[in-house]
Amino acid sequence: MKDSDSIVELKKTGSADVGFLSFFESQRDVPFEIKRVYYIYDVPAGTKRGMHAHRKLRQFLWCPYGAIKLVLDNGIEKKEYILDSPEKGLYVGEGVWRDMYWLKDNSVLCVAASDYYDESDYIRDYGEFLRLVREAYWKDENKL
Numbered sequence: 735m736k737d738s739d740s741i742v743e744l745k746k747t748g749s750a751d752v753g754f755l756s757f758f759e760s761q762r763d764v765p766f767e768i769k770r771v772y773y774i775y776d777v778p779a780g781t782k783r784g785m786h787a788h789r790k791l792r793q794f795l796w797c798p799y800g801a802i803k804l805v806l807d808n809g810i811e812k813k814e815y816i817l818d819s820p821e822k823g824l825y826v827g828e829g830v831w832r833d834m835y836w837l838k839d840n841s842v843l844c845v846a847a848s849d850y851y852d853e854s855d856y857i858r859d860y861g862e863f864l865r866l867v868r869e870a871y872w873k874d875e876n877k878l
């Protein structure tokens with residue numbers, strides 16, 4: 735998986751009678767070693783979050799409940815994804831600006847990340863993000 739973002743269909747077991755179980759595995763379904771998992775919840779519909787990029791961090795996002803729109807931007811082009819199924823995950827590589835829109839109340843966004851929390855890995859200024867893209871900070875890694 736070389737692209738900076740891609741939808742991953744999660745494996746699924748179970749049946750309608752007893753419910754379903756989906757799963758993914760570090761370095762198998764997700765192209766990095768998972769060091770941290772976090773989740774965002776109790777968010778009202780209409781909320782916008784994100785508005786940052788990461789220098790090195792890679793992430794895998796999934797929405798087990800609800801619907802969330804992600805707008806990914808590599809500084810040259812933008813792509814939209816809607817996470818609205820527990821069977822779907824989205825890999826986001828480094829160097830990608832993301833805006834996230836809660837489409838339904840209480841949608842839950844879960845994230846598996848390649849590293850521990852480090853505020854210095856965040857780029858929260860869009861102008862700085864564009865400057866790094868122009869300087870080819872991520873070279874070929876942030877093609878959408």
Ligand code: TYD
Nearest residue numbers: 770772774782783784785786834850851852
């Ligand atoms: P942030 O990643 O900016 O959330 P979002 O992109 O959804 O708006 O994180 C929000 C706050 O939470 C920020 O102040 C940092 C803190 N935080 C941690 O302390 N540890 C973590 O693992 C994460 C992801 C965030």
